[in-house]
Amino acid sequence: MKSERAKKISPSATLEITSRAKKMKKEGKDVVILAAGEPDFPTPRRIKDAAIKAIENNFTTYTPTSGIPELKEAICKKFERDNGLKYTTKEVMAHCGGKHALYLAFQCLLNPKDEVILHIPYWNSYIEQVKLAEGLPVEIMSKPDMSLDMDQIKSSITDKTKVLLINSPSNPSGYVIKKEEALVIGEILLKNKDLFLISDEVYEYFIYEGKHINIASLFPELKERILIVNAVSKSYSMTGWRLGYCAGPEELISSMTSLQDHMTSNPSSISQIAAVEAISGEQEDVKIMLQEFTKRRSFLVDTLNRFPLISCSPPGGAFYAFVNIEKTGMNSVTFADKLLSESLVAVIPGKAFGMDNYIRLSFAASREALEKGVERIEKFLKTV
């Protein structure tokens, strides 16, 4: 019954494990969920109020597919405020989540067998999305400190290479690209005139060490070959509102809009109003979240590193601990399965991100969940 395309798609490990853990919780099991990356904070009051007002004002009809003008203007102002980049409203658009921006971009950029270079460990959906666009993911292993391997990038470029995909701060490693690396990437793009860069910046505001670097701001001449993807999902604890956005060349944005016309139409009108407030209102809530994540990161990393069989480096950004489990002798799927069924802690196996000797824990979970989680992991490791 299924098409060849459908046969090739695998479910998202990040979403699947999380929903399995949530189901166990509903059944009365005391599961600690450190799986999918979603802040445990409520969406800030100011944003909820804007959305409630939108409903009361009957702002509940279709909108232009690429977003209402107020939102597109707010997105342009955000890029100028945070990244020093000037975009017109024709160069930005809104989607149903950052995930959808990426999906549309691959569909509009790739011909069959076009290659997309990306680093292991990668966020799991990239691979499936590239394949759905009939492209070929070319996976490069990061260096041991999770930095980008520039020599490998250079030697992997062929006449089929269409896109270089970067994600800083990275999910799952937390690696934050340094200015020196950004400069080399810019040079690679200048040298390879057909290469296009997709820069996934959804964790932009969650940086503990280093600074967010935007390649488009370092190389204005490359702006026509860079698509920046972002979302309100993580930044403002709005994962369920499904509102992402991007900025790039007008020609690409126009194609992505036509495709979105036939896929979802506009993202939710109410979420768009909420996003205007999120992006352009007082940014205090982001700072509060960052402060809290900074504390949780120290707690989690320090505690995990006290356990003999596992180790993890402090992530420079995002909100994940990427933990090496090699010494346990288990692969990541067995480790995560056993940890969930025997000790009731849900984590994501590194296999989903291309590294089977790692597991990923989210510290966007409450402090209480983290304390309980590490206690259980310590006990679990004693049984290994």
Ligand code: PMP
């Ligand atoms: N990029 C990365 C690296 C992610 O981790 C995620 C997961 N949320 C997304 C994009 C997509 O985010 P959204 O929830 O806005 O679709």
Ligand code: GLU
């Ligand atoms: N991006 C988050 C994660 O990696 C949310 C789940 C998903 O969309 O994959 O956990």
